[in-house]
Amino acid sequence: xxxxxxxxxxxxxxxxxxxxxxxxxxxxxxxxxxxxxxxxxxxxxxxxxxxxxxxxxxxxxxxxxxxxxxxxxxxxxxxxxxxxxxxxxxxxxxxxxxxxxxxxxxxxxxxxxxxxxxxxxxxxxxxxxxxxxxxxxxxxxxxxxxxxxxxxxxxxxxxxxxxxxxxxxxxxxxxxxxxxxxxxxxxxxxxxxxxxxxxxxxxxxxxxxxxxxxxxxxxxxxxxxxxxxxxxxxxxxxxxxxxxxxxxxxxxxxxxxxxxxxxxxxxxxxxxxxxxxxxxxxxxxxxxxxxxxxxxxxxxxxxxxxxxxxxxxxxxxxxxxxxxxxxxxxxxxxxxxxxxxxxxxxxxxxxxxxxxxxxxxxxxxxxxxxxxxxxxxxxxxxxxxxxxxxxxxxxxxxxxxxxxxxxxxxxxxxxxxxxxxxxxxxxxxxxxxxxxxxxxxxxxxxxxxxxxxxxxxxxxxxxxxxxxxxxxxxxxxxxxxxxxxxxxxxxxxxxxxxxxxxxxxxxxxxxxxxxxxxxxxxxxxxxxxxxxxxxxxxxxxxxxxxxxxxxxxxxxxxxxxxxxxxxxxxxxxxxxxxxxxxxxxxxxxxxxxxxxxxxxxxxxxxxxxxxxxxxxxxxxxxxxxxxxxxxxxxxxxxxxxxxxxxxxxxxxxxxxxxxxxxxxxxxxxxxxxxxxxxxxxxxxxxxxxxxxxxxxxxxxxxxxxxxxxxxxxxxxxxxxxxxxxxxxxxxxxxxxxxxxxxxxxxxxxxxxxxxxxxxxxxxxxxxxxxxxxxxxxxxxxxxxxxxxxxxxxxxxxxxxxxxxxxxxxxxxxxxxxxxxxxxxxxxxx
Numbered sequence: 001x002x003x004x005x006x007x008x009x010x011x012x013x014x015x016x017x018x019x020x021x022x023x024x025x026x027x028x029x030x031x032x033x034x035x036x037x038x039x040x041x042x043x044x045x046x047x048x049x050x051x052x053x054x055x056x057x058x059x060x061x062x063x064x065x066x067x068x069x070x071x072x073x074x075x076x077x078x079x080x081x082x083x084x085x086x087x088x089x090x091x092x093x094x095x096x097x098x099x100x101x102x103x104x105x106x107x108x109x110x111x112x113x114x115x116x117x118x119x120x121x122x123x124x125x126x127x128x129x130x131x132x133x134x135x136x137x138x139x140x141x142x143x144x145x146x147x148x149x150x151x152x153x154x155x156x157x158x159x160x161x162x163x164x165x166x167x168x169x170x171x172x173x174x175x176x177x178x179x180x181x182x183x184x185x186x187x188x189x190x191x192x193x194x195x196x197x198x199x200x201x202x203x204x205x206x207x208x209x210x211x212x213x214x215x216x217x218x219x220x221x222x223x224x225x226x227x228x229x230x231x232x233x234x235x236x237x238x239x240x241x242x243x244x245x246x247x248x249x250x251x252x253x254x255x256x257x258x259x260x261x262x263x264x265x266x267x268x269x270x271x272x273x274x275x276x277x278x279x280x281x282x283x284x285x286x287x288x289x290x291x292x293x294x295x296x297x298x299x300x301x302x303x304x305x306x307x308x309x310x311x312x313x314x315x316x317x318x319x320x321x322x323x324x325x326x327x328x329x330x331x332x333x334x335x336x337x338x339x340x341x342x343x344x345x346x347x348x349x350x351x352x353x354x355x356x357x358x359x360x361x362x363x364x365x366x367x368x369x370x371x372x373x374x375x376x377x378x379x380x381x382x383x384x385x386x387x388x389x390x391x392x393x394x395x396x397x398x399x400x401x402x403x404x405x406x407x408x409x410x411x412x413x414x415x416x417x418x419x420x421x422x423x424x425x426x427x428x429x430x431x432x433x434x435x436x437x438x439x440x441x442x443x444x445x446x447x448x449x450x451x452x453x454x455x456x457x458x459x460x461x462x463x464x465x466x467x468x469x470x471x472x473x474x475x476x477x478x479x480x481x482x483x484x485x486x487x488x489x490x491x492x493x494x495x496x497x498x499x500x501x502x503x504x505x506x507x508x509x510x511x512x513x514x515x516x517x518x519x520x521x522x523x524x525x526x527x528x529x530x531x532x533x534x535x536x537x538x539x540x541x542x543x544x545x546x547x548x549x550x551x552x553x554x555x556x557x558x559x560x561x562x563x564x565x566x567x568x569x570x571x572x573x574x575x576x577x578x579x580x581x582x583x584x585x586x587x588x589x590x591x592x593x594x595x596x597x598x599x600x601x602x603x604x605x606x607x608x609x610x611x612x613x614x615x616x617x618x619x620x621x622x623x624x625x626x627x628x629x630x631x632x633x634x635x636x637x638x639x640x641x642x643x644x645x646x647x648x649x650x651x652x653x654x655x656x657x658x659x660x661x662x663x664x665x666x667x668x669x670x671x672x673x674x675x676x677x678x679x680x681x682x683x684x685x686x687x688x689x690x691x692x693x694x695x696x697x698x699x700x701x702x703x704x705x706x707x708x709x710x711x712x713x714x715x716x717x718x719x720x721x722x723x724x725x726x727x728x729x730x731x732x733x734x735x736x737x738x739x740x741x742x743x744x745x746x747x748x749x750x751x752x753x754x755x756x757x758x759x760x761x762x763x764x765x766x767x768x769x770x771x772x773x774x775x776x777x778x779x780x781x782x783x784x785x786x787x788x789x790x791x792x793x794x795x796x797x798x799x800x801x802x803x804x805x806x807x808x809x810x811x812x813x814x815x816x817x818x819x820x821x822x823x824x825x826x827x828x829x
Contacts (some may be wrong), residue, residue, distance in 0.1 A: 024090040025062040029054050029073055032096035033153065033184040034362055035412055039329055040297070040311055041075035041097070046082070053272075056331045056344045057407070073097060076283070076297060077313060094570075121280050124305040125256050132306040133241035134339045139201040139377040142341070144209075144407040146194045146236055147366040149416065150218075152187040154353050154360040186362060187423075188416040190218035195404055198369075199378060205621075206383035206570070213396045213404070214389075215422050219433060233298035236329055236347065236365045240310055244672055247326060248349065251672060251736070252314070253293045255284045256307060259674065263293055271302075274309065278302045289317040290750070291675075291740040306340045307332055319737040319750045321798045324360070325350040336374055343369050368406035384570040385510065386623045396462055414594025448478035462550045463523060463586055471500075476628035481506050483629045491521070498522040504629075512624070512631050513566040519559065523586065526553040527719055529697030552718045555695070556584040571620045577613040580655060582606065583695055589774055592693035594657070598773035603773055607693060610656030615645040640669035649696070660690040677735040687725035691771040698723050699777075700760065700786075708792075708803050708822035713758055715788045715807035715820045722777045726762030754792040754803065761785045778813065786810055794826060798809075801826050 029038045037058025044051025048066035062071070069087060073734040074080040078097035085093060130136055196211045238245055243257035253263045260266075263286055270281040286293035294312035301308045307330075314326035327348040332340040351361040409417075423429050434445075443450035451472040459467045471487025474773065478484075482505055489498040502518035558581065565575040584606050595601035620639040624631050642665075649660035668682040686698055700723065702716030703709050710732065735753040741748045763782040769775060780786060792803030805820045 016505040022063065023085070023087050025060075025085055025093055026073060026090075027060060027095065029058045029060065029075075029094040029095050029097060031078075032047050032098045034350070035186065036346065036348060036363060036364060038075055038078065038097055039331075039346075040309065041073060041078070044072050045074050046070040048157065052387070056346075058330070077172050077295075080326075092825070118282050118369060119261075121268065121282065121300060121305070122256075122260055122266060123407075124679050125300060125307075126258065126260065128305045129241055129256065129258075131338055132304060132340050134239070134335075134341050135202060135205070135241070137200070137202060137335065137337050137339050137374060138374060139199075139375045140335070141197065141199045141340070141375050142369045142372040144194075144196050144198050145368045145370075145404075146192075146196070148190070148236075149188065149362075149364045149413070150190040151364075151416075152189060152359045152364045153184060153350070153362045155185045155187055178655055187207040187359075188420050190412065190418055191420065192216045192218070193401060193405070201377040201383070203377075204380070206380065207386065208383045208491075208829055209387050211387070211389045211393050211402060211512045215396060215401060216391050217417050219420060219423055219429060236345065236367050237344065238347065239328070240307060240312075240330070244674060247328075248320075248323065250292055250320060251674075251678065252326075253286075253291065253675065255294055255296070255298060255312065259714075263287060263291060263675070269297075272299070274299060274750045277308060279308050283735065286315055287317065288741065290319045290737060290747055291315070292318055292320065292736070301334070303612075304334075304338065306334060309339075319741055319747075319752070319795075321750075321795065322352055324344070324350065324352040333372065336370065341369065341372055344374070370406060380570070384567070386570075387625060389626075404435075443472070445475065448474055459548060461548060463494060463554050464496075465492025467491045468630070469498075480509070480629065483586045485518075506629070508566075509626065511567050512626075514564070518563075521556075521558045523551075523554055523556050525551050525708040526555065528552075528702055541679075552587075554586040556586055558582050567624075571618050571622070573617045573619075575613075575615045577615075578611075579613070580608065580610045582608045589776055591773045592697075593771055593773060596658070596691040596693070607657045608655045609649060609658065609696060610651075610654040611647050611649045613645060613647040615643065618642040635670070640667050649692075658690070658696070660688060660692050662686065662688045673733075675738060677733060677738050679731070679733045681732075682730045683728070685725075685727040686723075688768075691765070694722050694772055694777065697764070697768075698726060698762075700726070700728075700762070703820075703822070706821075706823060708801065708824040710756075713760065713786065713788060714790065714803070714805045714822055715817060716786065717813075717816055720778055720813065720816070721760075721762065721780055721786065722764065723762030723780060724764040724768050726760060726780070728760040728762075730756075730758050732756045740793075750795055751793045752795045754790075754794055754801070756792070756803070756805075757788070759787045760787050784809060790822075799825060799827060 029041045029043065030036060031038055037054070039054055039056045039058055041054045041060075042051065042059070043054060043060045043062065045062060045064070045066045046068040048064070048068060050062055050064040050066055052060055052062065053251055054060045065087070069084055071085055071093065072080060073083065073095045075097065076203045077099060077804045079100055081095055081097060083093050083095060120123065134140070193215045194211055195208050195213045195724070196625050199208045199210075200206070234473060238247070240254045240256055241634035242254055243259065244251040245254055246252075253259065255264050257263070264284045265287055267283045268280060269283050272279055272281060279301055280300055282296060283297050285295045292684070293315065295315045296310070296312035298307060298311070299309035299360060302307070308489065309332070310328065310330040312328045314320070314323070316324070325348065327346075329346045330342050332708060334340050334510055345365075346367075349365075350663040351363070356426040367760040380466040403648045438444050438452075438454065441452075442454060443452035444454070449471075449472050453471075456469050458469075461467070470488035471485070473485040474483050482503065484503050486501045487499060490496070491498070493522055495817075498521055499516065500520040502516060504514055504516035561579045562578045564577075565573070567573045591603045591605050592607065593599055593601045594604050619641040622636045622641070623634040625634065644666075645662075645664040647660075647662040647664075649658050649662070650656045651659045664684070666682065666684040666688045668680075671679040671681070673679055699719055700716065700721045701709075701712040701721050702718045703712040703714045704718050708714060710730070733755045735755070737747075737750065737752045739753050740749075740751045761782065762780040764779040769779070787808040788805055789808065790803045790805040792801055794803060801824045803822045803824075805822065807816065807818045807820075810816070811818055
């Protein structure tokens with residue numbers, strides 16, 4: 001009995017000693033350059049079986065005993081690190097890993113194998129894509145928490161010593177604290193949080209985000225409605241089940257896209273259990289080193305070959321400007337319906353410095369989705385507004401975020417917020433912030449007024465001589481119901497004042513229903529007025545250049561105009577315009593018969609037009625965001641845009657000199673062509689049904705400038721052709737490096753080829769020509785189109801594009817150039 005007690009005491013002592021020697025190591029693994037967590041990294045005690053992979057937030061915990069006193073931290077794309085630990089105690093070891101060139105070794109298939117074992121898995125992934133893709137679910141919803149941080153990085157000693165940086169020395173002293181033990185210094189500019197509800201239905205495919213709360217801290221950025229709308233999950237969604245993913249306006253090939261075998265190489269490296277799910281681990285890399293594709297690792301669930309985890313990094317040799325790195329990490333969860341939805345996502349975009357002496361930028365995005373649920377589809381009307389900001393979304397206190405954040409802010413993020421608040425108080429920072437805001441917006445904000453736009457403050461032309469202009473508009477601080485605008489200009493040659501006044505009333509911001517009235521007395525040029533159908537994507541710069549020097553067929557006008565616009569439903573919108581305008585030519589040679597059908601009627605040299613225009617627009621998946629008192633279209637994703645316009649001209653008591661009817665139609669679309677690139681097409685047609693003076697017809701836009709314009713005919717002279725009825729097509733294809741990337745000597749230049757073609761059919765009836773006393777323009781032969789083709793190269797020195805155009809028809813017209821070289825400046829990624 002005595003020996004039994006001794007054995008029991010000995011056992012208890014030994015057991016307590018073993019437990020006393022138990023080692024527990026906890027910590028977090030982060031990226032030394034960005035400060036972001038490194039998920040899926042391997043943490044192991046050297047020479048033992050004690051190890052694990054970090055979770056999505058970079059956390060780990062090791063328990064056990066080993067002979068070694070060293071922990072190894074490693075992951076693909078990072079330098080392996082070693083850290084000593086103390087045995088027998090609980091301790092925290094946080095580690096920062098230094099990134100290295102992101103690449104994978106060449107994949108080698110051993111002799112004797114019939115096929116790369118990764119290929120069989122990939123075929124099963126592709127076979128099950130439709131079942132696993134979240135887009136096939138009838139309807140679902142979830143709560144989404146999003147966090148965005150933007151920082152200045154690559155802060156060198158030389159950069160710190162610059163004069164404008166000396167003013168922020170006191171703040172720069174705390175950069176090293178934020179960077180951490182081994183981190184790369186960063187200077188935070190912006191950090192935001194948002195909480196929202198996200199809804200989706202598949203038939204028809206619609207989505208909506210209701211932004212519940214937002215919190216924004218940034219230098220020069222107010223907690224305004226525009227920023228609050230773009231920090232939600234709608235702009236941070238990346239679906240690898242798509243064949244191509246749109247990132248920074250470029251199409252990246254997905255490693256599980258239908259063209260996987262043509263674009264990527266794969267290697268089956270391991271099999272692991274994640275959250276009770278057995279997964280295959282596959283490494284992947286592109287076959288072409290300049291392809292817009294990824295290098296990385298993915299975890300594929302054995303049960304249904306769904307994507308469980310993804311860690312994808314843009315290959316550093318990709319044909320992309322100013323971007324050093326794009327990294328996407330995702331963790332997905334299987335829904336009851338079988339499809340997989342992301343529960344956590346982290347995206348990093350590292351923008352390189354433009355010059356060697358400047359700094360770069362880091363943009364970091366984090367999304368967490370909870371309460372994922374399959375639901376009954378909500379009615380189509382519910383999705384009319386793709387992004388909806390709650391009225392009190394920008395009003396919250398810290399207690400709300402403590403209770404509703406999906407993850408607590410890290411100590412680093414808390415320090416970032418404090419640093420931004422300090423930077424905002426520095427006078428030089430305030431000054432530079434206001435200058436940059438003015439440059440970007442075109443207006444100077446002065447209380448409740450925006451003065452500008454500054455690009456038109458001064459100009460010079462042959463009619464007005466030196467021209468100055470002052471103007472402005474009220475902003476959202478004045479009213480969210482009303483906006484007033486006006487300007488005053490003076491020409492020192494013609495010694496005339498030009499001016500304009502206007503007011504807009506916002507009837508409904510939800511339906512974006514507005515009514516506006518405007519008065520203008522100024523001068524303009526024939527053929528340079530947007531018709532609401534043609535895509536004037538860069539018309540402002542083109543028109544500004546056209547107003548310098550000699551004006552083409554200038555005229556003075558006085559206009560009274562009323563506009564009513566409304567978004568009837570998500571795809572449908574309409575506008576109604578009532579307009580009265582007089583036309584006074586400032587050039588010689590214009591005249592018209594006061595009765596166009598009677599050439600014996602008196603001849604006039606000025607006229608008044610009174611017209612009503614109804615325009616209908618259908619854009620199935622167009623997305624809008626509201627910027628205070630303006631609405632910005634983000635375009636459509638998959639579907640074409642249709643526009644129909646009808647104009648009725650009135651003669652009689654309202655002052656109009658002519659009765660006429662005009663019909664305009666247009667269709668445009670952006671087509672994703674996979675690895676072939678991206679195409680844009682625009683088809684427009686118009687017809688004026690009555691005989692009217694030629695200023696009321698369509699003067700096709702030519703381009704005699706050396707600068708390229710996508711909406712113009714680039715080998716056509718100014719005012720060369722006028723049409724009463726016409727149909728045209730403009731087409732551009734951007735190869736995105738598809739051809740030049742495959743030519744050994746040229747691919748180092750990272751040039752990108754562009755092809756374009758324009759064709760135009762049109763004519764004027766004999767009766768309309770007869771109604772013009774003087775015909776000083778050309779009309780098209782209805783059986784012979786005007787046509788031109790172009791080939792160009794963009795991304796020259798990252799900024800320039802050069803196009804060569806060949807005119808194919810009407811080569812005998814006077815003073816034309818059959819071939820044209822056009823240049824343009826384009827800050828292209």
